[in-house]
C-alpha cells in the first residue's frame with residue numbers, strides 16, 4: 242500500500258490513473274486497472290449516452306474499487322456524459338480538451354473528485370481557482386490531442402505554481418518514467434499507451450501489435466494547421482494528413498479525412514488507414530501483460546531505480 246495525497250484522493254492502492262482513450266478505455270479496461278490497484282477510467286469520447294451508461298454499470302459489476310469517467314469537452318455528447326457522471330455518482334471525473342468550468346460547477350457539490358487535464362501553467366492555475374481537486378499535467382509526448390510543452394518542462398512548472406496535487410502524463414511507460422515524474426514534482430502518474438497492451442484491453446490485436454512494433458520515431462503529429470494537433474502512430478493515414486496540410490487544404494477537408502478512422506483503427510484493426518492514437522512511449526512498450534502486473538512492475542521498477550541511484554551518490 243502506497244501513501245500520499247493522490248492515493249488518498251482517489252482511494253486507490255497506487256497513485257496511478259489509466260489514461261482515457263476514446264474507443265479503447267471501456268469498462269473492461271477500467272475495471273482491470275481498478276482491480277489492479279490503479280484508477281481505471283472510462284473514456285466517454287463521443288459515445289452515445291445509452292452505451293456510456295451501460296459501460297458505467299459494467300464497470301460497477303467488474304470492480305468494487307473506485308473508477309473514473311473522462312469527459313472530452315470537444316465532444317457534442319459531453320453534456321450527456323456529465324449528467325451520467327452525476328446520476329451514477331461516478332467517484333472521479335477527469336476532463337480533457339477544454340475548459341472544465343461547467344463540470345466543476347455541476348459535480349463538486351455532489352462530492353465528485355474532479356481532475357482536469359491541462360497542458361499549460363495558465364490552464365492549471367485557472368482550474369485550481371475553479372475548485373479542481375488535482376490536475377493532470379499532460380506533455381506533448383502523449384497520444385491523441387496534445388498541447389505544445391513536454392512533460393519534462395510542464396510538470397515542474399505546474400508543480401511549483403499549484404497547491405493541489407499534480408499528476409504527470411505523457412511519455413511514461415516504465416518504472417523509470419514513474420520515478421522521473423515524482424522527481425519533477427508530480428505526486429501521481431497517468432499512463433495511456435502502456436495500457437493499450439494489457440491483456441484485458443479489448444482493442445484489435447493489430448493495434449496492440451502496432452504499439453509493440455513502434456520505435457522512437459514511429460509517431461507523428463497531424464492537425465497542427467486546424468488547431469487540433471493529434472499524435473498517432475505513423476501510417477498511410479498520417480501520410481495523407483501531411484499531404485493535405487502541406488497543400489494547405491481546408492479544415493473541412495482535413496477533418497473529413499479523419500471521420501470514422503479511430504473506429505477503423507481500434508476496432509477493425511486497419512493499421513494502414515485507421516487512426517492509431519498512441520504516445521511516444523509506444524516505443525518502450527514491448528509486451529502484453531495483465532493490467533495488474535503492469536502496475537506492480539512499474540512501481541517495483543521505480544523503487545529499484547530509486548535504490549540504485551540513491552546509493553550511487555548521484
Ligand code: TUI
Pocket residue numbers: 263313315336337338339340341358359360364379384385386387388469471518
Ligand atoms: O484530450 C486529450 N486527448 C485526446 S481527446 C481525443 S478525441 C479527439 N479526436 C480528434 C480530435 C481531437 C480530439 C484524443 N485525445 N488530452 C487531454 C488534453 N487536454 N490535452 C490538452 C488538453 C487541453 C487543451 C486545451 C486542455 C485544456 C485546454 O483548454 C482549456 C482552456 O482553458 O480553454
